Amino acid sequence: MTTPLLAIRGLRAAYGKIEALKGVDLDIAQGEIVALIGANGAGKSTLMMTIFGKPRAKAGRIAFDGQDITEVPTHHIARLRIAQSPEGRRIFPRMSVAENLQMGADATETSEADRAAGLERVLTLFPRLKERLTQRGGTLSGGEQQMLAIGRALMSRPRLLLLDEPSLGLAPLIARQIFEAIRTLNKQDGLTVLIVEQNANHALRLAHRGYVMVNGLITLSGSGAELLQRPEVRAAYLEGGRGA
Amino acid sequence: MDYFAQQLINGIVLGSIYGLIAIGYTMVYGIVGMINFAHGDVFMIGGFIALISFLILVSLGLTFVPVILLIVLLVSMAITALYGWTVERIAYRPLRHSFRLAPMLSAIGMSFVLMNYSQVAQGARVKPVPPIITGGYTLYEADGFVVRLSNIQIIVVITTVVLLAIFTWLVAKTRLGRDMRACEQDQTMAALLGVDVDRTISMTFVIGAALASVAGMMYLLYYGLVDFFMGFVAGIKAFTAAVLGGIGSLPGAMLGGLLIGLIETLWSAYFSVEYKDVAAFSILIIVLIFLPTGLLGRPEVEKV
Numbered sequence: 001m002t003t004p005l006l007a008i009r010g011l012r013a014a015y016g017k018i019e020a021l022k023g024v025d026l027d028i029a030q031g032e033i034v035a036l037i038g039a040n041g042a043g044k045s046t047l048m049m050t051i052f053g054k055p056r057a058k059a060g061r062i063a064f065d066g067q068d069i070t071e072v073p074t075h076h077i078a079r080l081r082i083a084q085s086p087e088g089r090r091i092f093p094r095m096s097v098a099e100n101l102q103m104g105a106d107a108t109e110t111s112e113a114d115r116a117a118g119l120e121r122v123l124t125l126f127p128r129l130k131e132r133l134t135q136r137g138g139t140l141s142g143g144e145q146q147m148l149a150i151g152r153a154l155m156s157r158p159r160l161l162l163l164d165e166p167s168l169g170l171a172p173l174i175a176r177q178i179f180e181a182i183r184t185l186n187k188q189d190g191l192t193v194l195i196v197e198q199n200a201n202h203a204l205r206l207a208h209r210g211y212v213m214v215n216g217l218i219t220l221s222g223s224g225a226e227l228l229q230r231p232e233v234r235a236a237y238l239e240g241g242r243g244a
Numbered sequence: 245m246d247y248f249a250q251q252l253i254n255g256i257v258l259g260s261i262y263g264l265i266a267i268g269y270t271m272v273y274g275i276v277g278m279i280n281f282a283h284g285d286v287f288m289i290g291g292f293i294a295l296i297s298f299l300i301l302v303s304l305g306l307t308f309v310p311v312i313l314l315i316v317l318l319v320s321m322a323i324t325a326l327y328g329w330t331v332e333r334i335a336y337r338p339l340r341h342s343f344r345l346a347p348m349l350s351a352i353g354m355s356f357v358l359m360n361y362s363q364v365a366q367g368a369r370v371k372p373v374p375p376i377i378t379g380g381y382t383l384y385e386a387d388g389f390v391v392r393l394s395n396i397q398i399i400v401v402i403t404t405v406v407l408l409a410i411f412t413w414l415v416a417k418t419r420l421g422r423d424m425r426a427c428e429q430d431q432t433m434a435a436l437l438g439v440d441v442d443r444t445i446s447m448t449f450v451i452g453a454a455l456a457s458v459a460g461m462m463y464l465l466y467y468g469l470v471d472f473f474m475g476f477v478a479g480i481k482a483f484t485a486a487v488l489g490g491i492g493s494l495p496g497a498m499l500g501g502l503l504i505g506l507i508e509t510l511w512s513a514y515f516s517v518e519y520k521d522v523a524a525f526s527i528l529i530i531v532l533i534f535l536p537t538g539l540l541g542r543p544e545v546e547k548v
Contacts, residue, residue: 052435052436054432054435054436074435074436075435075438075439075440075441076438077436077438078436078437078438079438084436086433086436090430090432090433090436092425092426092429092430092433093429094425094429095422095425095426095429099422102422103422103426103434103437103439104437106419106422106423106437106438106439107437107438108438152437156437156438
């Protein structure tokens, strides 16, 4: 195997005294979709945020494209073209939809033409946003905000896209559309994706490989199809809410 | 009616000065959630720098007033902005992750530092300047009463309007403005999108200080004096204006400034000068009872 696009080794992170990541190893190869599943509070979102240095890793190493980014300031991470659609969506509520997307484009140096093309692509992917371009982000429905959060992340033309619970709060039909969109981006543009989901069934079907996280540790990994067959995964997935 | 028209003009001029200072309070509050109590003193520093640079230019033999004013404006904006930047850098940034009151206490301390520093450096006496801009227009004259609009009043109002137009454009349309609004709404997300939050906060202080320095210069030209204590009362008035308009709201700060200026002037004109501050603050209290977020402020409700 060649050098993975993202390589995480022995990663530890904590909020105050509460240790959220207790030594995580994870690899994502170029062009892969990797799913990270686990119960509420397992540390999935913390892992996503620690890649961006919020919180900073206490120990371990994060490498992106061979470069150590463990200590890189948060605002420089986006410039490496890693984008995140974070937990809770974090839309700028008092900015228009167009400005929210612009913020995504601002994250990396892009030409005007690239911006226009990127916007066109996002609006084709999520036509709902097109109707709402001048509306304030805070007035969108939950599903529309989710589309906006993903669209904003895509505007930076990322090499690695981190998606935290993209299907949360969405009607099943729209969730399916979003998963379909991710599959298309991966197939057509070779976009590399790390997707965190509680909806393990969906995510593992979409992903090439998956990791299962329990209490800040990776307990299982394998191909999506493989993991779906594992009894532990089925149990964890079904009992998800209770924390494995 | 003539008397009222004259007072209206005076009130708008005073309100412009308050408004320029109020923007600095409201901007900083919006982005870092603290009241920068040293901001009034930054305004005072702006007045002093305008005075000093004016005297230097005159002693160099410059006589053409418009050029002098332009240079004084640019010099005092630049140097005062540097003060604003420095205050944030040494007094607030180290405390950003401390308990909530810490930067505010530090701001009160900074206010005294700037005040006493000016007192030591420039002396405690009022520094007068001879009228630099004279002349004006008589708008109306009847029964021995004259409504006058002086040139300095025109300059104050036009400068304020132009600066506000530039500032509004900057916040609404430029990358920096967008970054500032992003930091105001969600600093973590802004950082995830590549915004340098520290730099954006610094720029907020720089812009606020630059606007305050213009207010300081206008004050110097209009009243013909500066002293080390002038930032205190003007600062509190401008802060009141920001709260009245709705703290965090930029149009609110301008509107609040204008209202405080008008209230003060009209109260002095029709009732008693001694109680003009009481009038201004009473109206603030009454407005806050009925509109706790100020005139143009927004209630803190957000979709989760």
